[in-house]
Amino acid sequence: MSKVKVAINGYGTIGKRVADAVSLQDDMEIVGVSKTRPNYEASIAHDKGYNVYTLANRVDAMKQAGIPAAGTVDDMIAKADVVVDCTPGGIGKKNKGLYEKAGVKGIWQGGEDHELAGCSFNAISNYEEALGRDFVRVVSCNTTGLCRVIYPLDQEFGVKKVRVTLMRRAADPNDIKKGPINAIVPNPIKLPSHHGPDVKTVMPHINIASTAVKLPTTLMHLHTLNIELEKDCSSEDVKDLFAKQSRIRFVGQGISSTAEVMELGKDLGRPRGDMWENCIWDESITMYEGELYFFQGIHQESDVIPENVDAIRAMMELESDGAKSVVKTNKTMGL
Numbered sequence: 383m384s385k386v387k388v389a390i391n392g393y394g395t396i397g398k399r400v401a402d403a404v405s406l407q408d409d410m411e412i413v414g415v416s417k418t419r420p421n422y423e424a425s426i427a428h429d430k431g432y433n434v435y436t437l438a439n440r441v442d443a444m445k446q447a448g449i450p451a452a453g454t455v456d457d458m459i460a461k462a463d464v465v466v467d468c469t470p471g472g473i474g475k476k477n478k479g480l481y482e483k484a485g486v487k488g489i490w491q492g493g494e495d496h497e498l499a500g501c502s503f504n505a506i507s508n509y510e511e512a513l514g515r516d517f518v519r520v521v522s523c524n525t526t527g528l529c530r531v532i533y534p535l536d537q538e539f540g541v542k543k544v545r546v547t548l549m550r551r552a553a554d555p556n557d558i559k560k561g562p563i564n565a566i567v568p569n570p571i572k573l574p575s576h577h578g579p580d581v582k583t584v585m586p587h588i589n590i591a592s593t594a595v596k597l598p599t600t601l602m603h604l605h606t607l608n609i610e611l612e613k614d615c616s617s618e619d620v621k622d623l624f625a626k627q628s629r630i631r632f633v634g635q636g637i638s639s640t641a642e643v644m645e646l647g648k649d650l651g652r653p654r655g656d657m658w659e660n661c662i663w664d665e666s667i668t669m670y671e672g673e674l675y676f677f678q679g680i681h682q683e684s685d686v687i688p689e690n691v692d693a694i695r696a697m698m699e700l701e702s703d704g705a706k707s708v709v710k711t712n713k714t715m716g717l
C-alpha cells in the first residue's frame with residue numbers, strides 16, 4: 383500500500399517535531415514542510431532532506447539564502463493527502479479554505495478553536511471520533527496532558543469532579559520575545575481559565591474547572607490536580623492504573639523539579655531531549671479525605687507529537703483501533 387502523503391504547514395516548535403515523527407512511520411511520508419523565514423531552521427530542514435516550501439512572495443528570498451524552495455505552500459498542499467497545520471495560533475484558521483479548495487484533509491493544533499475542525503482529538507480518549515474525518519484539531523499540550531490522566535481515571539473509577547491549577551511555562555526555550563522574566567502572572571485573572579472547557583471538547587461529560595498562572599520558566603508546565611472519584615480507591619490503585627498507561631511516565635529517583643525531568647529526557651537520548659509522556663511524581667499520588675491529588679510535568683514542545691501521528695492514522699483510516707495506533711506510534715518513536 384502506498385504511504386499517506388503528509389505536508390507540514392509551519393515548521394516551528396511543533397511542526398519540526400511532527401515532521402520527524404511522521405518520517406519514522408511506515409504508513410506515512412513527508413512530502414514537504416513550509417517556512418516563511420529563510421533562517422537556520424529552513425536550512426536544516428533542507429539538509430535533512432525535506433522539500434521546503436514557502437509563501438508565494440518568499441520564494442526568491444529562500445533562494446537568495448541558499449535554500450532551494452521547492453515551491454509555494456499551495457504547491458505543497460497539492461501534493462498532500464493531509465496537511466498538519468502547525469502555524470502560530472490564529473493563523474491556521476485562515477488556511478482552511480486552502481485545504482478545502484485542494485481537497486486535502488487538515489489537522490490543526492491547540493492554538494485554534496474547536497469549532498474550526500469540529501473534532502478535538504486525544505488518542506486514548508476519542509480516537510474513534512476522528513476516523514475518516516476531513517478536519518481534526520489536536521488539543522493543546524496542557525489539554526493533552528489532562529486528557530491522558532482523566533480518561534483512564536474516568537473509565538476505571540468514574541470522575542465526579544476535577545479541579546486543576548496549571549503553572550505554565552512563559553515561553554518556549556527558543557523564544558526571546560515573551561515573558562515574564564521576573565514575575566508570576568495570574569493568567570487569566572478572570573476565572574476559571576479556558577483549560578477546563580478545552581478538556582470538555584474531548585470529553586464533554588467531565589466536570590472540570592481550572593486556574594492558571596504563568597511562571598518565568600521555559601522548560602515545562604506543571605499541573606496540580608485534585609480529583610473526586612465516584613468509586614472508592616486507594617493511592618496504590620491509582621498508581622497501578624497510571625503505571626499501565628503508555629503515555630504516562632513516573633518520575634522519582636531524585637527528580638524533584640522540571641529541570642531534572644528535562645535532563646532525564648536528554649540522558650535518555652531522546653531527540654531534542656523531548657519528554658513525550660506526562661511526567662507524574664508517583665510519590666505525589668495521594669488520596670486525602672477521599673480526594674485524589676498529584677503533580678504532573680508536561681513538556682509543552684513535545685507531548686502532542688505522538689497525538690498528531692495518531693490523528694493522521696485515524697483520519698486516513700490506516701488503523702481503526704486507537705489502541706493499536708498508539709502502540710505503533712510509541713514503538714516507532716521510542717516511547
Ligand SMILES: NC(=O)c1ccc[n+]([C@@H]2O[C@H](COP(=O)([O-])OP(=O)(O)OC[C@H]3O[C@@H](n4cnc5c(N)ncnc54)[C@H](OP(=O)(O)O)[C@@H]3O)[C@@H](O)[C@H]2O)c1
Nearest residue numbers: 392393394395396417418419468469470471491493523682
Ligand atoms: N509551542 C508549544 O508549546 C505548543 C504546544 C502545543 C501546541 N502548540 C500549538 O501549535 C501551533 C504551532 O505552535 P508553535 O509553537 O510550533 O509555533 P512556532 O514555533 O512559532 O512555529 C510556527 C511556524 O509557522 C510558520 N508560519 C508563520 N506564519 C506562517 C504563515 N502565514 N504560513 C505558513 N507558515 C507560517 C513559522 O515560520 P517562520 O518561522 O519561518 O516564520 C514557523 O515555522 C499553535 O497552534 C500552538 O498553539 C504549541
